[in-house]
Structure formats: structure tokens, C-alpha cells
Amino acid sequence: MGAPANTNANAPADYLLHLADNALVLGQRNAEWCGHGPILEEDLAMANNSLDLIGQARMLYQHAASLINADDEAGERFKHLQGARVDGQVTDDTLAYFRDTAEFRCHTLLELPHHGPLVGYANSERDYSVTLTRNFLYSALMALVWQRLQTSADPQLAGIAAKSLKETRYHLSHSSDWLVRLGDGTEESHQRAQAALDHLLPYCEAFWLPGHAAEEAALANGTGVCVSELRDDWNAIVNETLSEATLQRNDTQPHVGYVAQGHLGVHSEHLGFLLAEMQSLARAHPQGVW
Amino acid sequence: MTALATPTSFSAIEAALAHLSDPEIPVVSLKELGILRGVREGSDGVAEVVITPTYSGCPAMGQIEDDVVAALKAIDAKARVVTQLTPAWTTDWMSEIAREKLRAYGIAPPQCGSVSEAGHGTVKFSRHAVRAETVPCPQCSSLNTTEVSSFGSTACKAQYRCLDCMEPFDYFKPY
Numbered sequence: 001m002g003a004p005a006n007t008n009a010n011a012p013a014d015y016l017l018h019l020a021d022n023a024l025v026l027g028q029r030n031a032e033w034c035g036h037g038p039i040l041e042e043d044l045a046m047a048n049n050s051l052d053l054i055g056q057a058r059m060l061y062q063h064a065a066s067l068i069n070a071d072d073e074a075g076e077r078f079k080h081l082q083g084a085r086v087d088g089q090v091t092d093d094t095l096a097y098f099r100d101t102a103e104f105r106c107h108t109l110l111e112l113p114h115h116g117p118l119v120g121y122a123n124s125e126r127d128y129s130v131t132l133t134r135n136f137l138y139s140a141l142m143a144l145v146w147q148r149l150q151t152s153a154d155p156q157l158a159g160i161a162a163k164s165l166k167e168t169r170y171h172l173s174h175s176s177d178w179l180v181r182l183g184d185g186t187e188e189s190h191q192r193a194q195a196a197l198d199h200l201l202p203y204c205e206a207f208w209l210p211g212h213a214a215e216e217a218a219l220a221n222g223t224g225v226c227v228s229e230l231r232d233d234w235n236a237i238v239n240e241t242l243s244e245a246t247l248q249r250n251d252t253q254p255h256v257g258y259v260a261q262g263h264l265g266v267h268s269e270h271l272g273f274l275l276a277e278m279q280s281l282a283r284a285h286p287q288g289v290w
Numbered sequence: 291m292t293a294l295a296t297p298t299s300f301s302a303i304e305a306a307l308a309h310l311s312d313p314e315i316p317v318v319s320l321k322e323l324g325i326l327r328g329v330r331e332g333s334d335g336v337a338e339v340v341i342t343p344t345y346s347g348c349p350a351m352g353q354i355e356d357d358v359v360a361a362l363k364a365i366d367a368k369a370r371v372v373t374q375l376t377p378a379w380t381t382d383w384m385s386e387i388a389r390e391k392l393r394a395y396g397i398a399p400p401q402c403g404s405v406s407e408a409g410h411g412t413v414k415f416s417r418h419a420v421r422a423e424t425v426p427c428p429q430c431s432s433l434n435t436t437e438v439s440s441f442g443s444t445a446c447k448a449q450y451r452c453l454d455c456m457e458p459f460d461y462f463k464p465y
Contacts, residue, residue, distance in 0.1 A: 041439035041449065048441040055347025059375070159375030163346050166378070166404065166465050174440055 009153040011223035013064045013074055014105065014214035016157065017095065018263055020060035021106035023164075024096055025271070026138060027053030028278050029110065030131065038128050045174060049135065052167040059160045061092035084286050097282035101272045105214065108262035109134060109203035111271040116199045129182050129189070133196040136175035137204050140237040142168045144230045153222035176241045183245025194247055201251040206260045207234070298367035300329045303337060306365045313353045314444050317395040324383030325354060327374065337369035342379045344465070345445035380404045381465045392462060393428045398450065400464040401425050425461050427452035437461075 031050040037043025082088040114126035149161035182193040218224025320326035327340040389399035401423035432454035
């Protein structure tokens with residue numbers, strides 16, 4: 001790891017929003033366990049996990065908002081958010097609560113509900129193995145991403161990365177720990193963890209999809225990290241834990257079929273419901289405070 | 291610096307903030323925890339009180355900022371609060387005195403530096419390898435303790451239990 005860059009470049013706002021949306025949407029999703037955790041300790045763990053993620057999202061949104069407010073062209077693009085506040089400023093809150101589904105740039109993986117694939121109007125209980133498997137797959141990626149972003153040419157982003165890395169390592173350790181217990185546990189827990197893995201792994205293919213314009217712009221000015229170059233490292237982390245968990249990787253390589261594109265704005269049907277729940281209060285009471 | 295630009299001296303400001311503590315850990319001061327980084331002169335000559343957040347989502351930060359603002363107001367200081375992310379807060383900044391205070395309060399202080407945690411490219415988990423650090427019980431000092439959960443009552447703590455005196459306790463995680 002090199003010394004922190006002492007340049008003063010700014011990461012593109014869209015890149016910051018991609019990172020922020022990832023953190024916010026998973027934070028909101030995981031917060032659904034608050035008060036419903038399988039055991040008290042896990043209820044607390046998931047609330048802490050959400051707190052970290054939403055805190056990371058907030059810092060990223062604040063940075064993005066200051067860049068948007070200082071740039072006329074970007075300001076024009078986010079003009080529709082100005083009505084949310086009397087002073088017309090874009091803020092962390094307006095970016096989180098007043099953008100619509102298609103404007104979010106989070107990975108589809110992070111917006112999926114806490115259960116396996118369902119058909120039609122089928123209903124299901126939340127399955128904690130889906131939660132843990134997703135946290136594992138995502139934090140394995142982010143531990144690598146934040147580590148590299150510590151030397152981003154954008155000092156503010158580098159600062160956020162240094163904090164987020166510490167938290168992400170705890171998330172990775174927590175989810176790996178449980179994945180091994182579930183995978184190498186009872187027949188029931190193994191079967192559920194395997195089903196969660198089979199369901200979620202194909203969505204990870206989106207991490208490596210080329211043509212991510214925001215990331216390319218961030219790479220061009222030295223503020224971003226090339227995620228597709230992290231693939232081998234990610235595979236190594238994932239495979240090591242899965243082998244200890246006695247779980248099988250059933251994703252075929254190279255991947256065949258559709259690749260989820262939430263980070264490009266094409267989302268599953270689940271994000272809209274998540275945002276509706278999260279945003280309705282702020283939209284009903286704009287500028288409301290505690 | 292002129293008396294006009296900074297009506298209240300830095301040392302007076304520091305003295306006014308010295309008694310402030312973390313709302314969730316009232317036994318250690320913000321200074322001892324490393325949250326209060328210092329007082330400096332801003333580019334416009336106004337004094338700036340620099341604070342740094344602990345965990346990204348720590349809900350105490352809002353309260354801490356309010357407490358600092360109230361303490362500044364109490365002495366009529368012309369100063370503002372600045373939140374600074376870099377360098378990132380770490381438990382390594384915690385003084386030995388602060389660690390002793392935590393222990394006396396019933397919270398086990400961090401047992402290893404954040405660097406040793408961050409030294410790994412990634413965290414390697416194995417159910418056979420227990421965490422590197424042994425956490426002594428703050429009640430009876432026994433080393434025979436076990437982690438109940440890596441997340442606890444606040445973002446910065448884990449839950450432990452002493453297997454000798456059987457008391458549960460909080461552990462301030464290395465960060």
C-alpha cells in the first residue's frame with residue numbers, strides 16, 4: 001500500500017453515487033432484521049452492520065453533494081432534487097430520499113430480498129443464510145476495493161475508504177464465520193446456505209461487467225479502482241471460505257446468460273419497494289427534522 | 291494571531307472542552323478517545339474545533355458535535371466545529387490513562403493495534419484459528435474469556451464473557 005496521494009482530484013459524482021448507493025441499499029435491506037434477528041446477538045450484529053453501511057453512504061453522499069453543488073453542469077442534471085429543499089441545495093438527504101429507482105446505481109445483488117428466487121406472487125419468510133451469503137460476497141469485494149481506494153487521488157474519498165475498510169473487514173469476518181458454521185453445520189443449514197449461494201453468485205457477475213462509465217471516468221483521473229482486476233483476489237477469498245464451509249461453487253465460468261445491471265440503472269423489481277419504504281417519510285415531510 | 295480575530299484563546303477553548311465525554315462512554319474524555327483532534331485557526335481567522343468520527347455511522351457523533359457547540363457557546367467563544375476524516379480515527383490513539391479508565395468502568399480496552407488487524411490484505415477466517423488477541427476480563431483479570439458476539443451494544447464494542455467469574459463484558463474493538 002503506497003502513501004496516500006496528495007493530489008486534489010475529485011472523484012466523479014456518479015462514481016461516488018455508485019459506491020454510496022451500494023452501501024445505502026444494502027444497509028436498508030439488512031436493517032429489515034432489526035427486531036427480527038434469529039438470535040439477539042445477530043440482531044445487534046445486523047443493526048451495527050447497517051449503521052456502518054449507512055454511515056459510509058452518508059459520507060459519500062455528502063462528498064457527492066458538495067461536488068454537484070459546485071458544478072453547474074452537474075447541478076443541471078440534479079435539478080429535480082432542488083425542490084426538496086427551500087435553499088435548493090443538493091444534500092446527502094436529497095440524494096438518498098428524492099432520487100427514483102432508475103437513478104440508483106447499486107448492484108442488483110444488494111437490493112434482492114432476504115430469500116431465494118420465488119415465482120409469481122409467492123411469499124416467503126426471510127432466510128438468514130441469504131443475508132449472510134450476500135454480506136460475505138459483497139464485503140469480500142469491498143475489502144479489496146476500499147483497500148485500494150485508500151490511495152485514491154481524491155483525498156476525501158481516500159479518507160472515507162480508510163474508515164470503511166476497517167468496518168468492512170469486520171463485516172467480512174462476521175459473515176465468513178457464519179457461512180462456515182451454516183455450510184459445515186446441519187443438513188438443513190448446509191442445504192440453505194448452498195441454495196443461497198446458488199441464488200446469489202450469478203448476480204456477482206455484474207462486478208466484472210465492462211462498460212461502467214462512472215468507473216472508467218474515475219480511473220481516468222486516478223480517483224477510482226478497476227474492479228475487474230480484483231477478480232482473482234475476490235475468487236481466492238470466496239473459494240477459501242467456501243471450501244472450509246463445504247459449499248460448492250456452481251456458477252459456470254465463463255458466465256452464460258444475463259448479467260444483472262443495477263449499477264447501470266437497470267434494476268430488479270425489488271428496489272422500487274425498498275425505496276418506497278425508505279423514502280416515503282422524507283417525501284411526506286420534506287425538511288422534517290427530529 | 292490577533293486578539294481581534296480570535297476573541298477567545300485556543301487554550302481557553304481547549305479548557306472548556308476538556309470535560310466533554312463520549313455520551314456512550316462517560317468515563318473517558320473526547321480528547322482521551324482521540325475524537326477531539328484539537329483547535330486551530332481557520333483560513334478566515336476564526337477558531338476551528340476539529341473532531342473526527344469513530345465508526346462511519348456512529349450515532350453519538352451528532353450528540354458530540356452538539357455538546358462541543360454548547361460548550362463553546364457557554365464561554366461565548368467565536369469558533370466553529372469541523373469534522374475531519376483524515377487521518378482516520380484509530381483506537382491506537384487511546385492513551386494508557388484512557389485504557390485504564392475503560393477497564394475500571396468495566397469495558398476491556400483494545401488488546402492489539404489496528405495495524406496488526408489491517409496488516410492482512412484480507413481477514414482470514416478459520417473456525418480453527420481463534421482471534422489473535424486474548425482479552426482479559428475487566429472484572430477479575432482472567433484470560434479465560436470468550437467472544438459471544440463480534441458486535442455489541444455500540445458500533446465500537448464486541449460482547450465477551452469471562453469463563454472464570456462468568457460475568458459478561460464489553461470489549462472495545464481495535465479499529
